[in-house]
Amino acid sequence: MVIFEKASESAVTKAIVSQFSRDMEDFANMDVIIIGGGPSGLMAARDLALKGVKVLVVERNNYLGGGFWIGGFLMNTITVRAPAQKVLDELDIKYNAFSKSLYCTPGPLACSKLIAAACEAGVKMLNMAQFDDLVMREKNRVVGVVINWTPVSALPRQITCVDPVAFESKLVIDATGHDAMVVRKLEERGLIKVPGFGAMWVEQSEDAVVEHSGLCHPGLIVIGMAVSTTFGLPRMGPTFGAMLLSGRKGAQVALQELKKKSK
Amino acid sequence: MPSKSSRRNLSEACNSLRIVCESPANLATLKDAVAQLEELTDPMPIVVLKGIPKLKGDIDEIAGSFVTLRLANANKRDERAIDSFAIREFERRVIEGSSRARGVPYEGVGLMKLYHRLLLGSSSSVIVTDRLVMTWSDDDLRYHARVAVFGFPSVISMSGLVEAPARPKEYYLAKQAIDPKGRGISEASLAEEFSGRFLESDDERTPTVLKGYLLQCLFYANTLEPFCKKKDCMLYNAHWQEEMLHAQVESGKLCRKHAVILKKIILEGSNPVLF
Numbered sequence: 001m002v003i004f005e006k007a008s009e010s011a012v013t014k015a016i017v018s019q020f021s022r023d024m025e026d027f028a029n030m031d032v033i034i035i036g037g038g039p040s041g042l043m044a045a046r047d048l049a050l051k052g053v054k055v056l057v058v059e060r061n062n063y064l065g066g067g068f069w070i071g072g073f074l075m076n077t078i079t080v081r082a083p084a085q086k087v088l089d090e091l092d093i094k095y096n097a098f099s100k101s102l103y104c105t106p107g108p109l110a111c112s113k114l115i116a117a118a119c120e121a122g123v124k125m126l127n128m129a130q131f132d133d134l135v136m137r138e139k140n141r142v143v144g145v146v147i148n149w150t151p152v153s154a155l156p157r158q159i160t161c162v163d164p165v166a167f168e169s170k171l172v173i174d175a176t177g178h179d180a181m182v183v184r185k186l187e188e189r190g191l192i193k194v195p196g197f198g199a200m201w202v203e204q205s206e207d208a209v210v211e212h213s214g215l216c217h218p219g220l221i222v223i224g225m226a227v228s229t230t231f232g233l234p235r236m237g238p239t240f241g242a243m244l245l246s247g248r249k250g251a252q253v254a255l256q257e258l259k260k261k262s263k
Numbered sequence: 264m265p266s267k268s269s270r271r272n273l274s275e276a277c278n279s280l281r282i283v284c285e286s287p288a289n290l291a292t293l294k295d296a297v298a299q300l301e302e303l304t305d306p307m308p309i310v311v312l313k314g315i316p317k318l319k320g321d322i323d324e325i326a327g328s329f330v331t332l333r334l335a336n337a338n339k340r341d342e343r344a345i346d347s348f349a350i351r352e353f354e355r356r357v358i359e360g361s362s363r364a365r366g367v368p369y370e371g372v373g374l375m376k377l378y379h380r381l382l383l384g385s386s387s388s389v390i391v392t393d394r395l396v397m398t399w400s401d402d403d404l405r406y407h408a409r410v411a412v413f414g415f416p417s418v419i420s421m422s423g424l425v426e427a428p429a430r431p432k433e434y435y436l437a438k439q440a441i442d443p444k445g446r447g448i449s450e451a452s453l454a455e456e457f458s459g460r461f462l463e464s465d466d467e468r469t470p471t472v473l474k475g476y477l478l479q480c481l482f483y484a485n486t487l488e489p490f491c492k493k494k495d496c497m498l499y500n501a502h503w504q505e506e507m508l509h510a511q512v513e514s515g516k517l518c519r520k521h522a523v524i525l526k527k528i529i530l531e532g533s534n535p536v537l538f
Contacts, residue, residue: 191345192347192348193345195345207366208366211353211364211365212362215348216352217349222349229349232347234343
């Protein structure tokens with residue numbers, strides 16, 4: 001007596017290829033592409049998908065969640081300051097109060113719930129794929145991204161003549177953390193000046209990141225820690241409320257921009 | 264500087280006080296402060312306006328004007344921040360009220376002139392902003408954060424209430440001892456140790472302190488002199504947080520001389536000195 005039904009090796013391969021092929025066709029034209037699958041990117045993606053927006057998250061690692069698995073210094077307790085615990089409530093993530101304004105939750109719980117919430121909302125994910133460049137049109141408007149498989153960048157140059165592919169989208173969101181990879185690509189072309197992030201100042205940086213999250217170039221929104229780099233704000237410390245609220249703010253700005261485009 | 268005619272235009276309603284609240288997020292605190300102020304200035308009407316009324320000009324041009332006032336370096340005169348699409352977009356959101364410019368440093372006199380242009384004809388004598396207002400000092404050749412810049416209109420900075428007057432000396436010494444680079448998480452633990460000795464963001468004393476600065480603006484609009492030398496008077500020009508809290512919270516009163524002038528401002532309405 002066997003447990004599983006029959007499926008040949010070739011059938012499994014065909015299933016993987018045909019499903020992934022259909023997904024890739026979808027990815028070629030999205031409403032919003034988010035580069036970076038950390039907490040801010042996932043939060044923005046989830047909020048947008050819940051509003052019926054076609055969203056793709058491109059993540060260079062195999063795993064989604066970025067630094068949200070680990071709280072800081074390799075200790076997997078996540079902290080958020082009020083009022084970000086309301087987002088934890090919304091995502092049904094259990095937490096305990098460390099003080100009247102600071103809350104703790106296990107990283108694996110918070111991160112897995114956020115990933116699940118994004119997936120369940122309908123967000124498409126492409127992991128092990130790395131942002132390579134931008135697609136631009138008239139007046140340097142960002143209209144998509146060029147990506148390649150992450151392993152390609154890890155191989156010796158002589159054997160990596162692997163051309164990337166491009167996806168088009170109405171908006172791109174940079175959620176790549178302090179690297180601000182997408183914004184930096186604009187800087188390489190002299191289209192934006194990036195002051196880089198300042199020293200850590202948790203109390204100031206969280207508010208500032210949320211307030212500055214938004215459109216930073218035509219077609220490009222910046223959220224999360226990339227905001228610190230783009231605007232020269234104090235760097236983020238090991239607390240995550242701003243990542244969640246910055247993602248939410250980015251989604252709000254994206255919705256406004258999409259609305260403008262549809263008029 | 265504002266012309267005499269436009270200055271008269273902005274301050275002609277000295278028997279009333281019109282206050283513009285630039286960020287909707289400060290409205291509740293400002294209304295609390297005004298309620299306290301009205302106890303001192305009754306029956307003088309005080310009007311609070313939400314946002315800059317009838318914004319004159321193109322919003323992108325105005326956003327650009329704010330960008331040119333952002334300071335990049337507190338130690339170099341007139342070194343301005345980067346002008347980019349991202350910063351302009353942020354400024355546009357601040358004007359629209361969907362983002363706040365808390366702690367962002369701006370050149371104070373230029374900011375006051377810009378508000379003068381934007382508020383011309385609105386008879387508003389005070390604007391309350393989130394922006395951190397800085398003015399250059401020739402004494403030590405650097406910019407200093409200010410709670411208020413007096414003019415037509417006078418500008419009160421909500422960030423300045425927290426950032427401008429210095430915290431106790433011991434606070435800075437302790438901070439230096441814990442973290443030689445003066446940064447990082449130690450800030451929070453120090454805030455706890457020195458709790459109550461300086462104003463913090465969302466401090467419940469903020470409306471009471473703000474009331475005192477509104478009063479200073481009212482005096483400036485009517486007498487061109489916002490300050491008093493007496494430490495117990497709400498018009499005291501505090502350079503330390505503890506001085507500010509003493510004048511505005513512990514004392515919470517005007518000295519005898521300024522109490523008399525205030526009565527005159529309220530009853531006679533028009534400016535007793537200039538007009």
